[in-house]
Amino acid sequence: MKLLKLMNEKLPLNRDFAEYIDPLPSLADWAQLAAASTKPALFATDIYFRECWAEAAVRWPIDTAGVARRLGLLIFKPDAIVGRRVERAVDFTTRHGFRVVSASIVHLNRHVSAELWRYNWNFATVDRIRLSSLLYDACNTLVLVMANADPAADRTPVPVSVRLSELKGAASKPAGDGTRMRELLGMPNRLLNFVHIADEPADIIRELGIVFDAAERRALLDDVAQVLDGLGPADVATPTSYLYQTVDEHDLDFGRSLERLVANGAMSPEAAAGMRKAGGSRSLTWSELTRVIALDKHNLWDFLTVGTTLLCDEREGHVDLLPGTVGTDWIRDGSPGLDAERTS
Numbered sequence: 001m002k003l004l005k006l007m008n009e010k011l012p013l014n015r016d017f018a019e020y021i022d023p024l025p026s027l028a029d030w031a032q033l034a035a036a037s038t039k040p041a042l043f044a045t046d047i048y049f050r051e052c053w054a055e056a057a058v059r060w061p062i063d064t065a066g067v068a069r070r071l072g073l074l075i076f077k078p079d080a081i082v083g084r085r086v087e088r089a090v091d092f093t094t095r096h097g098f099r100v101v102s103a104s105i106v107h108l109n110r111h112v113s114a115e116l117w118r119y120n121w122n123f124a125t126v127d128r129i130r131l132s133s134l135l136y137d138a139c140n141t142l143v144l145v146m147a148n149a150d151p152a153a154d155r156t157p158v159p160v161s162v163r164l165s166e167l168k169g170a171a172s173k174p175a176g177d178g179t180r181m182r183e184l185l186g187m188p189n190r191l192l193n194f195v196h197i198a199d200e201p202a203d204i205i206r207e208l209g210i211v212f213d214a215a216e217r218r219a220l221l222d223d224v225a226q227v228l229d230g231l232g233p234a235d236v237a238t239p240t241s242y243l244y245q246t247v248d249e250h251d252l253d254f255g256r257s258l259e260r261l262v263a264n265g266a267m268s269p270e271a272a273a274g275m276r277k278a279g280g281s282r283s284l285t286w287s288e289l290t291r292v293i294a295l296d297k298h299n300l301w302d303f304l305t306v307g308t309t310l311l312c313d314e315r316e317g318h319v320d321l322l323p324g325t326v327g328t329d330w331i332r333d334g335s336p337g338l339d340a341e342r343t344s
Contacts, residue, residue: 007197022050023057024063032065032159033202035082035329036322043202048115050207052217059221068201069159070228072098073208075116077109078138080194082250082301085185086142086240089195092181093146096167097153098160099233102145102223105243106211108136115210119322122296126288128313132191135304139247143211145220147228158327161204165197166326188252189280191308199324250301254309257302266294266302275310284310 025033030040032097043049053064062068074093075274080086090100106112110133114121121129130249146164148154169180178184187193198204208217251257258272272293278284295303 009188010101016101025053029065032069033205036056036200039200039202039322042119042322043206046206049202049206052205055218056205056221059218059225061163067224068204069161069226070147070154071101071201071204072160072164072340073198073204074146074164075108075196075207075211075240076142077194078135078141079192079194079242079252081139081141081265082247083194083252084244084249085194088185088234089181090144090236090290092167092184093164094149097149098146098164099149100144100235100236100333101147101227102220103234103236103239104143104212104216104220105139105140106143108211110137112136112210116207119257120320122321123315124314125313127311130286131304131307131311135191135308136298138304140243142236142243144236145224151229156238158244158330161200161203162325162330165324168197170196188254188305189309191313192252192305246341250305252301252305254305257305260302261293261299261306264299266296266299267292274305277321278308278310282310282312
């Protein structure tokens, strides 16, 4: 009883409710976190953003939003692991002036993938969601936290995440000039595109809250605070080598996938011929795909390669709820660089 009384005396049991408010970004913070006008209202009620922001505010207390704008978040999709694209992607980022601050092995199950694209998959068909859930659950993958290799680049008005996202390139409308990451990686189709990159600093906060559990996330935030101003890049080769050892390499080639499915008895030659003729028509349904291909663990990536080529994947009349921003959005909106932030 004496101990309980002592504990009660030390607890703020009479705190006024108004004193207990979860921290959210200020207007000045939002100016550093997002140029997308709808994002602050959506993320202010998003549990992943709120939780990770509260943790980041403790671990990056001086300028939480300022630290976030110095970071990029690159998530390799499972097709990058079986397709052995990690090294080429990292080399691309290095050539464009970025370095790896942290590398973590993760698993993107159906719940993680659904939350990552919560504001984007409203235009995806249910069949695409089914296929994507199968794809993201196929194997472990890698998440990289990125930063500028030259700290002087942090003073530009465009955050790291925005610059990195622009360099990634679009999945549906490739630039065609070979200057974007996805094109250089040779994406087989718009669903097998190897990488996801958080659009803006606010998205980094939210997506760290989704991909990592509490203990992992807090450790990562602490690591970032300690090594962000360091000189050397994090080790990517070791986790990449480990991941490559856990899953067989696959060519992600549509024609050869059809040939293997026929050779293994998973589909008839007639069905394969029809699919080959259909090419990238994107007219098949999930039920049609699973009816003509006998899916099992041995032909998973052949199935995924064919499915991502042929499946009807978009709902007409629906748009992305949170379209990405580009560098000019930040410059036009007058978003400050770090020099302006420090002198304001």
